[in-house]
Amino acid sequence: MASYTLRNQLLPGDLSQVALLHATIYxxxxxxxxGFETYVMESLVEFYRQYDPQQDKVWIVEGNGRIVGFLLLMHRPNFQAQLRYFILDKAYRGLGIGKKLMQEWMDxxxxxxxxxxYLYTTxxxxxAAHLYESMGFQKASEKASEDFxxxxYEIRYELY
Incomplete structure (x- = not known):
């Protein structure tokens, strides 16, 4: 079983590692x-610029000295939350880590x-879709895209 640690504090270098992880895996x-790598980089900058540790939270999974998984809750207007950047390196899948992250996100x-x-996925x-649905998210819309x-299909899920 792959060993890992989980932390909730952003450190210098984390956002660039998260962008690299997304670009590589996807x-x-x-x-x-x-186009996808650029989207992730731009939206990570957006997150950081409005980051409020009282309203937002990150989950950073580390294994073998590098980030191998990530998830965050980002506050949005009207007391809405956005689930973003949920990713896990292939070697760390199937171990219950994703479910643990989602449960902590929900808590x-x-x-x-x-x-x-809400969240957007493809x-x-x-x-991932099965995990979102098991936590109560429902598919709200989908549209064809070639942006990446x-x-x-780009899919929006919502939680009420």
Whole structure:
């Protein structure tokens, strides 16, 4: 079993490692191009610029001296929360880590009293979609897109 640690504090270098993890995994597993990497980098900067540790939280999974997983809750207007950047390196999947991260995300969401939540994902990520649905998220919309260099569906899930 792969050993890992979990922390909730952002450190210098974390955001660039998260962008690299996304770019690498989504290129290797989904064929996503530079448009996806750029999107992740820009939106991580957006997150950091409005980061409020009283309303937002990160979950950073480390293994073998590097970030191997990540998830965050980002506050949005009207007391909504956005689930973003949920990712786990292939070697760390199937160990219950993703479910643990999602449960902790849900606990923080409830603790802070958010009124609703949403996330965006893409077609082809069936395990993640199943996990979201098991936590109460429901598919709200989907649209065809080629923004990331391959044909896919962008899907929005909502939690009420």
């Amino acid at each position: 290129y290797e597993e989904q064929g996503f191009g530079m 923080f969401y409830r603790e802070k009293g958010y009124k609703g939540a 077609s082809g990520l069936d395990s 260099g391959v044909p896919l």
